[in-house]
Amino acid sequence: MGEMEQLRKEAESLKDQITAARKAVADATLPDTVSSTAVVGRVQLKTRKTLRGHLAKIYAMHWATDAKLCVSASQDGKLIVWDTLTTNKVNAIPLKSSWVMTCAYAPSGNMVACGGLDNMCSIYNLKGKDGNVKVMRELAAHTGYLSCCRFLSDSEIITSSGDCTCLLWDIETGTQKTTFAGHLGDCMSLAVPGDFKTFVSGACDFTAKLWDIRDSNCTHTFSGHESDVNAIAFFPNGNAVITGSDDATCKLFDLRSDQELITYQDSSIMCGVTSIAPSLSGRLILAGYDDFNVNIWDSLKAERVGVLAGHDNRVSCIGVSTDGMACCTGSWDSFLPSFSFKGQDNVMRLCKQNKQQYL
């Protein structure tokens, strides 16, 4: 046989082997196993704060590790660092390019980063000597738009791009260190787990990939979605990945058994998922949709247990603070309401001040 034909057959046989291996360990399904787990019950959230200040669509937000500050990026050309409890703006950073699509807060709290259609990742030092926030580095090497970025530390950052690759950068020298290539479509989002040894990326080739940062290999590829994977996050124990896609579903992929465990879908939901975040214990998954809502899913039973309907336009980003106490959503209606969680006792509390807040 010709070599091409041979390689094709080998690839097919490898795919079969992977499927067989996954099947070999598929001795249970998530729904069966959790049938005896207690139900969550209705989850109700209330808007506690609304962060006003952006003049155009908000594309991204990211919490700082102290669970009080967060950064948001909007296409009005501003990066704003908020003190969410007081709703004060700590920094309002003007950007060179207003077409920003992502932002990130460094774990140390010393830096923020953003990027977008300028194909660059700009890093800003928040703790400069004279108090001014200045551009520290401009990381340029991508040939496509910057869709997401996440800091590993003050020295390293990972970016994902519309050029189908992810890059690991050395911030000090401003150079790229590793390229993670393998996706066949625009990389839309990425997520980093607590140990910073791996990361996952979701792309427009309908798959999610897990990469080893040290070896730059793709160790797992998860398929199953029928459209672009827009949002991705790690389950808090680091052993699973949750994804949100334009096919209106979210999925949970388990890393150790290398397969999809559960899909979060409902026949009444027909629009794409734009953003996703798990609660601290992982029992709840919050997902933002194109229909202006945020749906709250019971991650184990795959049932919808709540809805946040406080936006007047598509929900573009969502984040749960590191202590799990509050969730912040950003939207194309240019508000960033911060919701906190009530318990299951439905005591009606009037929300604070602002007349436009959702009760």
Added chain:
Amino acid sequence: MPCLSKVIPSIPHENTSSNFIKWLTRLSGQMERVVVSMQDPDMGVKLRNQRLLITVIPHAMTGNDIVEWLMQKFSVCDEEALHVGNLLVKFGYIYPLKEPRVLTLRPDETPYRFQTPYYWTSTRWPASELDYAIYLAKKNIRKQGELIEHEKESYNMLHKRINHTWDFVVMQAREQLRASKQRRKADRIVLECQEQAYWLVNRPPPGMMDVLDQGPERKNILNSRVQLVVPTCVCVCVCVCSFVKYCEQYQPHDPIMQGCLPSNPWITDDAMYWTINSDSVAVPTKLRVERWSFSFVELLSDPMGQRELMAYLEKEFSAENLCFWQACEDLRHGENSKIPSKVDEIYKQFLAPGATRWVNIDSKTMEKTLQGIKQPHRFVLDDAQMHIYFLMKKVMSTDLHGGTCVFPFMRRQRHSSPSPAMLTQTGEDDGKTKHHGTGNV
């Protein structure tokens, strides 16, 4: 008509590892093509159900069928067909169903089955030590005394060599045994046969020909061979249970599920919760300490947890381990330009013979590390750091299987802290009424 010599490539003349690997790859590729065509529903070997005592095993074939099919397919005499069939059995593509399980093809009514691709040589070679340990542990747990002599030796040797992951091995073995009990008997028998056949090929008893043996000098290369394609999968059952357990364990710590005490700052605008949980607080809350007990990782992720651990280790005169671990973390996440000087500093303090804070690393890892630091990079101390991490974890924890690490100093904390959050921990009702009382408009 395919010629037999094209099916089986000849063994390489030059006795080197890379040649062996190339040969094995080509051979297994060829064998797989044969085996795949043997399983063709129309043109393949006739399969039938095989009765084993009271259980019926599907998709089995006799030795006779195999030989006849090979004779017909390759137009060869029965001797050559038997030879090829034997190779297929020896390399693990076909396995015998009945005892005694010997890797030979008998041209009679002896039943055989095709090995699942999961266990093919091309996908799972070289066999992983961890997998073998789990297999032996399963055998040992299932029936005491079931391990034969050479398996007993291997078991003891592995127990010494990978001692730091032995709890994981036992846990895996138990979980796999539990999962298999829930299967249909026929499936269980088949899976056991498949696994046993795989290990017969990859860890043959002494006296049996080891087809995968590369000779003494090749064994060094074995360690560096990248295990590719199919990752080691864990049973879905185990994974699912771990998620359920995680959610249950962390539920009291998840404000959305169970609120938080003294109050959620977002609801009451009272930042007391953050104050009593800050890094610089004198006494940790009960919930915080409980979280440290979930896993060693939790303890290390909390700066206060690290401080407590350091204080404890200092009393036990083994603080250098945590210092070393912290230095490795700093290296891994720090600036690129500082890497050579940091590695040098770490060597002087922790690794050099006679160093003031010498850490106890096994000789193999030490050798590899000392070799690696000649060309320092961010991950050069990963192995050593992992070793010390497991050492600390083992020393500190009393009950790993249940997922709880109980540290002596934590027991003391639980009873003595006067923090308000801890006092109200005992009753959720207390917390709720408190909420009601402070409800504001």
